[in-house]
Amino acid sequence: MTAPLLCVQALQAGYGEMIVLKEVSLEVYPAEIVALVGSNGAGKTTLLRALSHLLPWQGNVIFDGQSLQDVPTHRLLTRGMVQVPEGRQLFDRMSVEENLLLGTLPDISRPRLQQHLEQCYQLFPVLAERRRQLAGNLSGGEQQMCAVARALMSGPRLVMIDEMSLGLAPVAVDRLLDTLQAIRTQGITVLLVEQDVHAALHVADRAYVLESGHIVRTGSAAALADDPEVQRAYLGL
C-alpha cells in the first residue's frame, strides 16, 4: 500500500480560546479525490485554514513524508501544497492572466510558465478568452475557474479547495467537478471541502464527515451516499 500524501493526526485548532477542531485525523492518498463534508460551522474551513497554517495548530500534519509543523503559509506552495480559499479570493484588480502568473513558483522558467499557462487555458478555455479582463469582472463560475487555475499554476501535488460550489449555478458546478476528475488523472490529489454533499460525494473517491469538530464518519463516497444517517442529515432524503 502506498503512503498517504497528506496525513493528519489528532489535529487541534481554533481561534484563540475557542477550540474548533478536536483531535481530527484523516489521510489523503496520492491521486485521490477526498471530500470533507459537514454542515455549516462543523469546522471544515477551519481545518483547511489550519492545514495552510493560517491558524496555529497542535497535533501532527505530515505532507509527503515531512512534518509541516514549522512550515509557514508562504512556504507551502514550494512543498507542493496549495489552497483555493473560500470565496475565490482573486486579485480583483488584476487581469486573469496576471492572477495566473501569481500562481507560479518564483523560480519557474519561461518555457515551463508558458506550458502551465497553456494547460490552464486548455482546462478552462473561457479563461483564455478573458485573459486580459479584470478578474473582478468575471462571473462567479469563471472566477472559481480562475481560482482553481491559479492554484494549478504552481504544479502542485495536493490542491485543497474550500467551498467550491458556493454561490455558483449548477451548470458551473458540474463543469468544475468534471475538471477535478481531469486533474486527478494527471496525478494531482484533491481535498475538497463542500457544503453541497451531493456534489461532493458524486465526484469523490472517499469522504469524511465532520461534525462539531470531530470526524464522525468516513468511508468510500458511494458507501456514505447510501448511509441512511448521512442521507437523512445531509442529502435531505
Next chain:
Amino acid sequence: MLLAQVLLNGVLLGGLYALMAMGLALVWGVLNIVNLAHGAFIMLGAYVTYFLFTKAHLDPFLALPFTALVLFCLGYGLQRGLLNLVIRSPMFNTLLITFGLEVVLTFLAQTAFSADFRTINPDYAGANFELAGLTVPQVQLAAFVVATGLSIGLWAFLLRSRPGRSIRAVSQNLLAAQLQGIEPRRIYALTFGLGTALAGVAGGLYGTVSQINPYIGASLTAKSFVIAIIGGLDNPLGVIVGGIFLGTAELLTALYIGPTYTEVASFGILVLVLLVKPTGLLGRTT
C-alpha cells in the same frame, strides 16, 4: 508670457513634487501606513546627496543612485525592525510611531548636521536656456526628467515585474497572496524601502533646487500628503498629475494672489478634492 513662464515653472516643480509624493502614496496604498516621517526621509536624502557632492565631489545627479541605495537600506531595516510592529494595527498607532520616527530623525539630523541652511550647488546651478521665448532652468528641467522617469519606471515595475506584481497582490488580497507563496513581511519591507529610496532621490533633487536644513521634512510630508490625495493611491501616474497640479496651482497663487497664500491654495485644493472626488483625480470611482 508671464503666465506661460509661471505655468512652465509650475510643471517643472510639479515633477519634483510628484516624486516626493510617490513613495508616500506607495507605502500608504500597500501598507496602509501614512508615513509621517516621509519628509524626514526626503531631508535625509538631501543630506546624503549633499555630502556625496561636497565630500566625495560627486555630481549631485550621479550621486542619486547611491542616495537611493542608502535610503532603501534604511527603510528596509526600519520596516523589518520597527514598523512591522504596527502593520495592520489601527491607523492611530501607525501615525504615532511614524510621527515619533520623524521627531527622532529630525533631532538626529540637527545633532549631526547642525541647523545651518545648505544648498547643493554644482557650477551649472544657475544655467538656463531659452525656448520659444521662455526661460528653462536646466537643473529644474533635469530634476523634472529624473522625477517623471522614476515615476514611469515605478509604474512599469509594479505592472510588469514579479516583485511589483507581488506588491500589488499583497495590497489587493493578503490572504490569497500568502497562499500563493508570497511572504508579506518581505513585501512590506521591500515596499517601504522603495518608498524611502524614492524619498531619498526626491530629497537629492530638492537640494539642488532649494535650500535644505533638518526641519524641511514636516512641510514636505504635508505636501506629499496633499498630492497623494489629489492623485489617488492606485496609480503612480495619478501622483504625477497631482504633483503637476499642485506645482502650477502654487505658483499661480503666488503670482495672482500672493506668495503667502500658496499653502492656502494647496490645502484648499485638498479639501475640494476630498469633497468632489475622494478617490483622487485619477482614482477608481467605485
